[in-house]
Amino acid sequence: MSGESESLESFLEKYYSSMVQKEFGNMGVSVLEDLIKGVRSIYQFIEPSICNFSIVVFKTLDENTEPIHRPEPFILDDYQLLTQIIDQECIIRLNANGQLHVWKHHQIDLSFLSKIAVVYQYNNRQECFFANSAFQRVPKLSASQASTFASDTFDELLQALDAYKTEQVRYSSCPILQEIWKESNRLFLKNAPEHYMRNSLTHFLKIRLRNYKEVRPEQVIDDSHPADIKVTWFLTNRLALIEIKWLGTSMKPDGNIAQKYTDYRAREGAKQLAEYLEGNLQQAPIHITRGYLVIIDCRRAKLTKMMTAINQRDGTYYRDQEINFDPCYHEKRRDFEKPIRMFVEPKCI
Known part of the structure; x- marks a missing residue:
């Protein structure tokens, strides 16, 4: 299974890298790679097929940028804790130190966020990546899967x-x-x-x-x-x-x-x-x-x-x-x- 995951990650990185490269250069491609790995890790502990709400995951190009000032996020050191707290619309930030910042029942303008970050969104079994003014949908590799990044269970x-x-x-x-x-x-x-x-x-x-x-x-x-x-x-x-x-x-x-x-x-x-x-x-x-x-x-x-x-x-x-x-x-x-x-x-x- 780990081999399949690595193969999928490699495919998706190549699929979206041209879009991100055009908008953000090599730094953006590196952030995209981290984002794809992060989304897959998140879906080890969140089941998208039972989420009837939006999930936004992002990683900023500059680690010091703070796009969301209020409210204070949940700060998680372990992805496993997502199982117990994600039950409504949420935004998740990936950080270089491995921490997750989670805002529940919070919305953000993706056109603003995507100017400073590579952004992923899941909503009603549809998935997209955003980079600056560009966006691209995630293709379905299996019709039965809610998310391409989650195990088909x-x-x-x-x-x-x-x-x-x-x-x-x-x-x-x-x-x-x-x-x-x-x-x-x-x-x-x-x-x-x-x-x-x-x-x-x-x-x-x-x-x-x-x-x-x-x-x-x-x-x-x-x-x-x-x-x-x-x-x-x-x-x-x-x-x-x-x-x-x-x-x-x-x-x-x-x-x-x-x-x-x-x-x-x-x-x-x-x-x-x-x-x-x-x-x-x-x-x-x-x-x-x-x-x-x-x-x-x-x-x-x-x-x-x-x-x-x-x-x-x-x-x-x-x-x-x-x-x-x-x-x-x-x-x-x-x-x-x-x-x-x-x-x-x-x-x-």
């Missing part, structure tokens, strides 16, 4: 979950997931099918996600609750906790109904995941953790225990019916991804 996981939904879940195409059904028409689930779902998704993510990650089922978050799946990306401070809840009707071996879970079960899962995330904050305060609620929706309309087949209307009744969450943890918490519902199609007559 949470965005890649979202893409993988979407692929799992369409490729494996919709028609129970995964051999492991096929084991959840009591009968071949996919009307009733077996009693307690959770472990099949967990094993299916774990297996898929181990194959789908790229290198430098570990995917493990049932990871303890606190004294009494395990998360269904935990994804850890090596050489980063990113963690993902995945909670799986199923909706539908399960049947005992004797043919009687075991459980019938409706949308309330999804809301319980959301509350449970929020509690896991709170517990994880205490256990791993310097990690950036994101929670994912995966809902395997196997509900069928007008289902009775004697049924062996179902028509199209009743079988797909819940396919497009989204679940209302209250509270909406994904809107209240920055670490809670919007719940992902995966409807499983029955075989219809």
Whole structure:
């Protein structure tokens, strides 16, 4: 991974050096090199995909220049501390002594700042470099990445979950997931099918996600609750906790109904995941953790225990019916991804 980072830095330095050279000469190119390395270091501890605000990073040509006089900045000696303080619009200055100066909820005129510094800005998944009157956008090397300078972690996981939904879940195409059904028409689930779902998704993510990650089922978050799946990306401070809840009707071996879970079960899962995330904050305060609620929706309309087949209307009744969450943890918490519902199609007559 370090080789890939060095190669990317070399490419980007060459890509922007002509612009900076034209505006600021050799001194500007040297500052650009430091800025690119600094931005990559910053994104080891800030996850841009969850930042819905602007991030400005700059380094001045003259170290003694003070472009921002008020308010007083946070002064950090360790990049790792960014994890705990960056939660809103910010400006970060790189200093020659290795310190970071951070201004939160502060804005500055980039046309002014770029006359005395090489400036980088991230805003809504778009990135630019500024030097004097010139600016240039950063090309996307991967469509899934929020930033070219950050590791592809949470965005890649979202893409993988979407692929799992369409490729494996919709028609129970995964051999492991096929084991959840009591009968071949996919009307009733077996009693307690959770472990099949967990094993299916774990297996898929181990194959789908790229290198430098570990995917493990049932990871303890606190004294009494395990998360269904935990994804850890090596050489980063990113963690993902995945909670799986199923909706539908399960049947005992004797043919009687075991459980019938409706949308309330999804809301319980959301509350449970929020509690896991709170517990994880205490256990791993310097990690950036994101929670994912995966809902395997196997509900069928007008289902009775004697049924062996179902028509199209009743079988797909819940396919497009989204679940209302209250509270909406994904809107209240920055670490809670919007719940992902995966409807499983029955075989219809």
